[in-house]
Amino acid sequence: MSKDLIEKKPLLQVIDLKQYFVLKKEAMFQTKQVVKAVDGINFDLYPGETLSIVGESGCGKSTTGRSILRLDEPTEGDVLFKGQSLPKMSKRELRNVRGNIQVIFQDPYASLNPRRTIRQMLDEAMAIQKVLPPNKREARMLELMQHVGLRPEYLERYPHEFSGGQRQRIGIARALAVNPEIIICDEAVSALDVSIRAQILNLLKKLQKEFDLTFLFISHDLSVVRHISDRVMVMYLGKVVEISDKSSLFDKPLHPYTKALLSAIPVTDQTKRGERIILKGDVPSPLSPPVGCRFHTRCPFATDLCRQKEPVLVELEKNHSVACHFAKELSS
Amino acid sequence: MMNEIVLEVKNLKTHFISNKGTAKAVDGIDFVLRKGETLGIVGESGCGKSMTSLSILRLIPSPPGKFVDGEVLLNGKDLVKMSNEELRKIRGNQISMIFQEPMTSLNPVIPVGEQIAEALRLHQGLSRKQAWDKSVEMIRLVGIPSPEKRAKQEPFQLSGGMRQRIMIAMALACTPEVLIADEPTTALDVTIQAQILEIMKDLQRKIGMGIIFITHDLGVVAEMCDQVGVMYAGQIVEHRDAKDIFNNPLHPYTQGLIGSLPKLYEDQEELQIIEGTVPSPYDYPEGCRFAERCPFSTDICVQKEPSLIQYGDNAKVRCWKYTNEWQDSLAKEVLKS
Numbered sequence A: 001m002s003k004d005l006i007e008k009k010p011l012l013q014v015i016d017l018k019q020y021f022v023l024k025k026e027a028m029f030q031t032k033q034v035v036k037a038v039d040g041i042n043f044d045l046y047p048g049e050t051l052s053i054v055g056e057s058g059c060g061k062s063t064t065g066r067s068i069l070r071l072d073e074p075t076e077g078d079v080l081f082k083g084q085s086l087p088k089m090s091k092r093e094l095r096n097v098r099g100n101i102q103v104i105f106q107d108p109y110a111s112l113n114p115r116r117t118i119r120q121m122l123d124e125a126m127a128i129q130k131v132l133p134p135n136k137r138e139a140r141m142l143e144l145m146q147h148v149g150l151r152p153e154y155l156e157r158y159p160h161e162f163s164g165g166q167r168q169r170i171g172i173a174r175a176l177a178v179n180p181e182i183i184i185c186d187e188a189v190s191a192l193d194v195s196i197r198a199q200i201l202n203l204l205k206k207l208q209k210e211f212d213l214t215f216l217f218i219s220h221d222l223s224v225v226r227h228i229s230d231r232v233m234v235m236y237l238g239k240v241v242e243i244s245d246k247s248s249l250f251d252k253p254l255h256p257y258t259k260a261l262l263s264a265i266p267v268t269d270q271t272k273r274g275e276r277i278i279l280k281g282d283v284p285s286p287l288s289p290p291v292g293c294r295f296h297t298r299c300p301f302a303t304d305l306c307r308q309k310e311p312v313l314v315e316l317e318k319n320h321s322v323a324c325h326f327a328k329e330l331s332s
Numbered sequence B: 001m002m003n004e005i006v007l008e009v010k011n012l013k014t015h016f017i018s019n020k021g022t023a024k025a026v027d028g029i030d031f032v033l034r035k036g037e038t039l040g041i042v043g044e045s046g047c048g049k050s051m052t053s054l055s056i057l058r059l060i061p062s063p064p065g066k067f068v069d070g071e072v073l074l075n076g077k078d079l080v081k082m083s084n085e086e087l088r089k090i091r092g093n094q095i096s097m098i099f100q101e102p103m104t105s106l107n108p109v110i111p112v113g114e115q116i117a118e119a120l121r122l123h124q125g126l127s128r129k130q131a132w133d134k135s136v137e138m139i140r141l142v143g144i145p146s147p148e149k150r151a152k153q154e155p156f157q158l159s160g161g162m163r164q165r166i167m168i169a170m171a172l173a174c175t176p177e178v179l180i181a182d183e184p185t186t187a188l189d190v191t192i193q194a195q196i197l198e199i200m201k202d203l204q205r206k207i208g209m210g211i212i213f214i215t216h217d218l219g220v221v222a223e224m225c226d227q228v229g230v231m232y233a234g235q236i237v238e239h240r241d242a243k244d245i246f247n248n249p250l251h252p253y254t255q256g257l258i259g260s261l262p263k264l265y266e267d268q269e270e271l272q273i274i275e276g277t278v279p280s281p282y283d284y285p286e287g288c289r290f291a292e293r294c295p296f297s298t299d300i301c302v303q304k305e306p307s308l309i310q311y312g313d314n315a316k317v318r319c320w321k322y323t324n325e326w327q328d329s330l331a332k333e334v335l336k337s
């Protein structure tokens, strides 16, 4: 956490959040099957920071974002936005708060209304959240289009007339349109070429400086994560296994999973690549997570202790917490 | 045997025609793909990569899309001239495609395992039971745990990366001769990505599958591809051996692209970008389509369209800088000033 963040009060607090999905039974006497997509996670989000979430596909990143906003109703736990509990709010109160917390969804195609032109979509978003009077909206729309590198005449087009990356940028423009305080960016730049991606990342950083915007940034692209984040949180099978200042995490990852993850980054310069740690063993399923440490089935250092007892998240170094029985031994 | 040509695309053009005008989304694409080879395609968002691949499979919605010109030769036979019946047998069988946005091509209300099994029954004539077992096996292969259970789930119950892997499983199920993979690993973390790339390479070694790999991830290009085509505004602007392009990009657009990469090992306040925006596909300029944004552009660039020329033994580039006319144009500019 950068120095000045610690003194600030958190803008968003996620407290022991759980999100379980119960699956349809296939046979009458079968026991209930539960996907523990998010299984008791805690973190704070400070104003003006970028916290990234990384982790294996299916570990619960998108679900975390969705349950914060109650797009899926959380099973347990609390989420405080400026001290107010989102899960306890009425639908109406929640609608007001949603203007402050925007999401850029992972799947732009599924999240854009196919029957609305981009103009209608942006206009509607601004109208619902009452951010600008109608006569000022046109100028704002043109500005947004320019920000995300789309031509102004594209305002009259429908979502299916765009390429994947163009659609993703429409999602970004829509999120920015209502001047939110927090943006949850779920793989928000993954479909963009590196130049446009750079342009969007620069824009996000600039807006962050100007308006103290806060980002919860979900991404698989670790070079992007490294560039944009202040802090990084690593998830594994519904749990947080490591959370840290960016530099500390990239320079000195403590969890064996994080180490494997960082070693697998593809690089353009094939001579610069280090030893790749290939994880062996069974990839566990959230339908039946392993007992003890959830990573033990694939961890090269696992012992009996790991197979029996679940490690808790402890702050091993300043602002660097990890959930691994042997993190200390392994780091020295 | 490995260097037999399996797919050849000649002067492919697909336009979108509406009351707003004609958008030249794919505007004269040429390439060859050999057996066992991977051709990477990179380029600016909206430059026509997905439309090129959809055109190859003749999956462009028409209208508004219109196939304007070109040939697509699969083992010498032109797909353009084939009947719909013949094409259906080829799609998903000899050529298959991993679509960029899984939700656009998965049926939202059918369990994912069922969708893979259906393709297997259709193309490989497997029985219901065999097809289901193979489908579960494919889901296991792409690294999704509890495949028997996952196979029975509907797309919305899966994570983004799982849906993408379902698409991959479906595309690989019938061991195609040509695989067109449109951003197949964008939703995958690096460890699973590495695993998926390995599966593709493995199939490639076994059956000599040719792969067209569309991606924004230049690291993946470096690891996966033999050749790279860089696209800009509906055309290929540079065609290279993958090993050469990073150290010595020729086209100014490629140079800009590589310059925009965030550096993994150093901190940068601001990332380098390519200033300006792509020209509208409804209204391309007369000269070089990159001229407006190009740091090197001169008179000739604005006046005349460059063609894709051979440069050295292994490179092709569409840029005046690498021609004799360039020197003349520079000389004229000097005279003027």
Ligand SMILES: Nc1ncnc2c1ncn2[C@@H]1O[C@H](COP(=O)(O)OP(=O)(O)OP(=O)(O)O)[C@@H](O)[C@H]1O
Residues within 6 Å of the ligand: A160, A161, A162, A163, A164, A165, A166, A191, A192, A193, B016, B023, B025, B043, B044, B045, B046, B047, B048, B049, B050, B051, B052, B064, B100, B281
């Ligand atoms: N139905 C349509 N009508 C008009 N234009 C269209 C239509 N569909 C696509 N286009 C245009 O065709 C061009 C090429 O789109 P394509 O999807 O091939 O881009 P792409 O290179 O795959 O981009 P990305 O990297 O963002 O996926 C884009 O400019 C897009 O706006």
Ligand SMILES: Nc1ncnc2c1ncn2[C@@H]1O[C@H](COP(=O)(O)OP(=O)(O)OP(=O)(O)O)[C@@H](O)[C@H]1O
Residues within 6 Å of the ligand: A021, A035, A036, A037, A055, A056, A057, A058, A059, A060, A061, A062, A063, A064, A106, A286, B156, B157, B158, B159, B160, B161, B162, B187, B188, B189
């Ligand atoms: N509506 C749902 N019904 C049942 N299971 C669900 C539902 N939504 C998500 N899940 C399950 O929750 C788990 C976590 O999914 P989530 O989408 O959060 O993963 P993710 O970390 O975002 O992965 P990715 O990187 O692949 O996008 C997965 O096992 C997924 O199948």
Ligand code: SF4
Residues within 6 Å of the ligand: B251, B252, B253, B288, B289, B290, B291, B292, B294, B295, B296, B297, B298, B301, B306, B318, B319, B320, B321
């Ligand atoms: S032809 Fe001219 S404008 Fe186009 S890329 Fe080359 S130098 Fe730049």
Ligand SMILES: [Mg+2]
Residues within 6 Å of the ligand: A061, A062, A063, A106, A186, B159, B160, B161
């Ligand atoms: Mg996700």
Ligand SMILES: [Mg+2]
Residues within 6 Å of the ligand: A163, A164, A165, B049, B050, B051, B100, B182
């Ligand atoms: Mg595309």
